[in-house]
Amino acid sequence: MHFGSRLQHSYDELKDIFTDKEAWFLFRMSAFLETFGWTVLIVGILFSAFSWPGHDFVLPLAGSIHGIFYLVYLFIVLFAHRSMSWSIWRCIFAEFISVVPYGALVFEMWVAYRRHHQLT
Numbered sequence: 001m002h003f004g005s006r007l008q009h010s011y012d013e014l015k016d017i018f019t020d021k022e023a024w025f026l027f028r029m030s031a032f033l034e035t036f037g038w039t040v041l042i043v044g045i046l047f048s049a050f051s052w053p054g055h056d057f058v059l060p061l062a063g064s065i066h067g068i069f070y071l072v073y074l075f076i077v078l079f080a081h082r083s084m085s086w087s088i089w090r091c092i093f094a095e096f097i098s099v100v101p102y103g104a105l106v107f108e109m110w111v112a113y114r115r116h117h118q119l120t
Contacts, residue, residue, distance in 0.1 A: 014081075
């Protein structure tokens with residue numbers, strides 16, 4: 001088995017990691033956490049920019065919280081997208097849009113809207 005077919009096999013295995021309901025819950029939770037992480041980071045930046053009391057530890061703490069939630073979002077999207085029947089392009093877009101502040105939330109709202117109208 002060559003590398004390409006092993007990679008395809010591994011990618012196909014992602015399909016059965018979660019049920020659609022589990023994957024959707026994990027995705028939404030991680031999108032909201034990632035959004036919360038952006039808010040914490042922006043508040044930390046404000047603390048630093050205006051030299052508010054505690055700014056020397058608030059920004060590093062906020063950056064760490066944001067970083068952890070960002071990584072959680074990236075991994076959840078990577079491992080849950082097949083269970084939600086997303087194309088690889090939707091997965092890639094979900095990963096890249098999260099670089100924009102509140103992008104994961106906007107993407108989640110768009111996907112939720114599409115899911116709702118597909119199911120009804």
